[in-house]
Amino acid sequence: MAVAFSPEFVKSFNDPAATKVLATVDGEGIPHVVFKGSLHIDDSGHIVLLELSEYSETNRNLVRSIWFDHKVALNLRTSDNRSFHIVGKPERAIIAGPVFERYYQDIRARLGDVDLSTVWIIEPQSLVEKGKTAAAKANEGRLPLIHLDRIAAVSTAH
Amino acid sequence: MSTLLEAQVLSLKEVKANYPDVSPFVILKIDVQRRGVVYTEKAIAQVDPRRHLTQVRGIFSVDGEKNTSLPVSLLLRDGTTICVAPNAPGPHTPYQVDFREGRLVLVDGEDVLEEVEFFLRPDFYDQVTRRGTPMWQVAAMVRPQRIDFNPYGNCHFWDDGKGCRYCNVTAVYRKASRESGRSLKVHPEDVFDTISEAIKQPGRFAYIVLTGGSIPGADNRFSEEVDVYIETLQALGRAFSTPRFPSQLIASAFPTDELERLYNQTGLSSYTTDLEVLDEQKFAWICPGKHERVGYREWKQRLIRAVDIFGRGNVNTGFVAGAELAKPYGFATEEDALAATLATAEELASFGVETAQTVWRPSQGSAFHSQNSPSLEFHVRLARELYGLHQRYGLRSDMDDYRRCGNHPNTDLARI
Numbered sequence: 256m257a258v259a260f261s262p263e264f265v266k267s268f269n270d271p272a273a274t275k276v277l278a279t280v281d282g283e284g285i286p287h288v289v290f291k292g293s294l295h296i297d298d299s300g301h302i303v304l305l306e307l308s309e310y311s312e313t314n315r316n317l318v319r320s321i322w323f324d325h326k327v328a329l330n331l332r333t334s335d336n337r338s339f340h341i342v343g344k345p346e347r348a349i350i351a352g353p354v355f356e357r358y359y360q361d362i363r364a365r366l367g368d369v370d371l372s373t374v375w376i377i378e379p380q381s382l383v384e385k386g387k388t389a390a391a392k393a394n395e396g397r398l399p400l401i402h403l404d405r406i407a408a409v410s411t412a413h
Numbered sequence: 414m415s416t417l418l419e420a421q422v423l424s425l426k427e428v429k430a431n432y433p434d435v436s437p438f439v440i441l442k443i444d445v446q447r448r449g450v451v452y453t454e455k456a457i458a459q460v461d462p463r464r465h466l467t468q469v470r471g472i473f474s475v476d477g478e479k480n481t482s483l484p485v486s487l488l489l490r491d492g493t494t495i496c497v498a499p500n501a502p503g504p505h506t507p508y509q510v511d512f513r514e515g516r517l518v519l520v521d522g523e524d525v526l527e528e529v530e531f532f533l534r535p536d537f538y539d540q541v542t543r544r545g546t547p548m549w550q551v552a553a554m555v556r557p558q559r560i561d562f563n564p565y566g567n568c569h570f571w572d573d574g575k576g577c578r579y580c581n582v583t584a585v586y587r588k589a590s591r592e593s594g595r596s597l598k599v600h601p602e603d604v605f606d607t608i609s610e611a612i613k614q615p616g617r618f619a620y621i622v623l624t625g626g627s628i629p630g631a632d633n634r635f636s637e638e639v640d641v642y643i644e645t646l647q648a649l650g651r652a653f654s655t656p657r658f659p660s661q662l663i664a665s666a667f668p669t670d671e672l673e674r675l676y677n678q679t680g681l682s683s684y685t686t687d688l689e690v691l692d693e694q695k696f697a698w699i700c701p702g703k704h705e706r707v708g709y710r711e712w713k714q715r716l717i718r719a720v721d722i723f724g725r726g727n728v729n730t731g732f733v734a735g736a737e738l739a740k741p742y743g744f745a746t747e748e749d750a751l752a753a754t755l756a757t758a759e760e761l762a763s764f765g766v767e768t769a770q771t772v773w774r775p776s777q778g779s780a781f782h783s784q785n786s787p788s789l790e791f792h793v794r795l796a797r798e799l800y801g802l803h804q805r806y807g808l809r810s811d812m813d814d815y816r817r818c819g820n821h822p823n824t825d826l827a828r829i
Contacts, residue, residue: 282829309816318828321491322436348492350816351557351617352533359616371616373492 258341258379265296272334277304279316279327287312293362294329302329302343302377305358309372317375321345327377330385338385349374422788425521432793438493439825441527443792445487445495445519446772448505452483455512459531460484466532471553472563472582472625473776474498475589484510484531487519488557494819495529496556503774504785532557536614542606551599551607558619558816560611564599564645565638566590568626570702576780577689577700579736582626584778598641601648608652620817621649624663633706638664639671646679657682661812663731666707666715669722676722683727683812686716691757691768695737695744717764725765726809731821734795735773735787747791755798762806769813769821770795792822799823 260268267273275294279287291313293305306314320327321344329341349355350373359371383389425444429437452460460467466485468477476485476498483499487510500507509520510529519526538549553563570576571583589595611618623645628638642662650658657680666686667675675681690696693709703712719728737743737750744750758768772792775784800823803810810824811817818824 315829318491322438322829323433347490350492351488352530356614356616363615 258382260296260300260379260382264339264382265300267333267337268331269295270334274332276330277313277327278329279313279320280325281312281316282319287316289313300379301346302341302379304375304377305362305371306373306375307362307369307371309370311372314372317345317373318348321348326380329377336386338389340383340385341379342381343377343379345375346378347376349376423790425526425789428789428793431790432797435793435797436491436493436826438489438491438527439796439822440789440793441519442489442493442495442825443772443796443822444789445508446497447774447786447789447792449501449503449507449774450487450495450497450519451500451507451509453509453511456510456517457482459512459517462534464534466534466555468538468549469554470550470589470595471561471585472566473585475585475593475595485554486532486556488530488532490528490530493815493825494556496820501774501777535560535611535617537607537610540607540610542603544600544603544606546600546603548603548607548610550595551603552611555618556819558617559622559818560608560618560620561622561624562599562604562607562645562649563625564601564604564623565625565628565641566595566597566599569628570700570706573702575702575705577703577733578739578780579689579699579733579773579776581776581778581782586626588778599645601644604645605648605651608649612652619659621658621660622663622818623660627665627703629665629702629706635665635667635671639667639675642681643675643678646675646681650680653680656680659817661685661817663687666703666712668715669718672715672719672722682723683729684719684723685729685731685769685813686712686719687731688712688716688757688761688768689731689733690737691732692737692744692753695742695753698742699736699739713761716761716766720765727812728765729767729769729810729813730761731769731771731813733773734770734792736781738787739781739784747787750787751791751795751798754795755802758799759802759806762802762808765806765808767803767808767810767813767824768799769810769818770799770823771820772822796822796826800826803827 275291277289277291291304295303297303326342326344331339355374358374362371363369429440460482462482467482469485486497487495511518511520517529519529535555540548542548552560554561566586568576568582576583623642629635630637660681661683662681663685690699696709697704716730761768773786775781810827813821813824815825815828
């Protein structure tokens with residue numbers, strides 16, 4: 256795997272209070288963005304998505320991605336307001352077997368009479384922290400954008 | 414090492430390069446089905462008969478009767494199923510399944526192509542019905558999310574030698590009844606016990622499929638065949654809390670009143686009657702019994718009329734893609750075969766009937782056992798064009814898709 260998550264990061268990612276968003280792309284290149292609370296990192300360090308709907312746009316786009324080797328993106332906002340951008344590739348679509356059945360029972364225990372279409376395993380390829388502090392650090396050494404009215408001397412102001 | 418046949422056509426790699434808009438997983442699946450598969454010693458060593466599916470007693474194949482440990486079919490990591498009998502002889506060099514670096518993989522020569530998994534044995538398989546029948550012998554086949562029952566094991570189009578020339582149902586039945594005492598019919602109470610046990614495994618099964626041999630009857634009304642399915646479906650229905658349950662019947666082209674009887678007296682949700690060969694002249698040669706006792710045009714009409722009973726999206730037809738090229742009376746070229754097949758498929762699509770492509774591989778026990786099968790490119794073009802019809806006519810493949818069936822490349826493509 257290209258990215259190995261730290262235990263602290265895994266804890267933040269798996270925190271129920273965190274917000275997670277998944278972006279996929281359709282056949283015409285149109286992005287599709289959804290909040291996905293089921294996203295979590297498993298013990299092997301893989302990102303796991305439980306897709307309940309067989310015919311959702313997300314599910315179709317993920318199939319397209321695994322078929323044609325396209326990437327997907329996730330954004331995590333932690334409970335302490337840090338922001339992370341992850342790029343990954345769908346590696347496996349589990350539709351049957353003991354892993355599927357375990358998650359199937361688990362999701363039904365949590366949400367009631369729902370069904371489970373696919374357990375998606377997403378292989379992370381990059382992890383970058385976003386947000387103001389991270390951006391400032393990333394932009395160190397660059398010429399900052401400052402509109403001149405912002406730094407006008409008081410005597411020249413009308 | 415490739416055969417002369419293979420040297421004349423595009424390879425897997427070439428087809429993938431030439432058709433970048435078709436899923437490479439589906440292209441690979443088609444080619445594995447065309448060429449067959451053998452298992453290396455290392456792969457066989459990974460088979461655990463307590464976990465993996467190594468026994469089936471279906472109407473088209475019987476595997477593992479004597480506890481041999483060969484896996485029944487394969488699953489790819491994207492959820493695509495490859496239904497392929499192990500070690501079945503054929504005209505092409507088969508793929509290999511090997512075990513390398515801790516993974517089961519599909520190999521072609523020196524190329525490692527994809528990771529694979531074996532089908533898993535369901536929990537109910539070792540159970541026995543109240544009548545004392547092993548449940549694995551009641552369920553004809555299980556796929557990753559589907560359970561099959563074959564209530565009637567013989568096909569009476571073969572009574573006067575006029576069965577379909579690609580089909581081995583009767584040969585399989587006769588051999589199985591001789592060697593392992595397989596009975597002609599499956600008892601409905603055994604079916605009830607088996608499905609009741611099967612659905613105790615949460616998340617294991619999402620669909621039931623019934624199929625069997627044809628019973629035209631002297632009057633060609635298939636009434637006895639309908640009776641068999643009504644009895645079986647009513648037994649199945651007792652296991653469910655809803656009046657209708659996710660299910661498919663693949664059977665003869667019943668007259669409309671018989672089909673209505675079937676629909677009204679059971680909880681069946683979808684119906685397939687296979688046109689098999691989408692050209693009247695070729696149908697007459699390849700399926701002489703069906704043509705003589707029903708006729709190509711009437712078969713097609715019954716299929717179309719079934720939409721009024723089951724609803725759009727709940728009726729389709731399957732065909733044996735490539736059989737129409739069989740010698741000596743099949744189409745001379747793949748182009749001719751494609752044109753004819755797609756013309757009929759489009760006609761059916763206009764009535765809301767999807768056509769499900771099955772990759773023909775000449776079977777042992779069939780009249781066509783020594784034929785060659787068409788190129789990979791033929792099947793890929795066919796799958797792509799059928800998927801195009803699916804999109805243009807707003808068809809639904811749900812009843813026969815990658816999960817509920819997994820044996821049709823064109824409905825695999827409809828996942829997106």
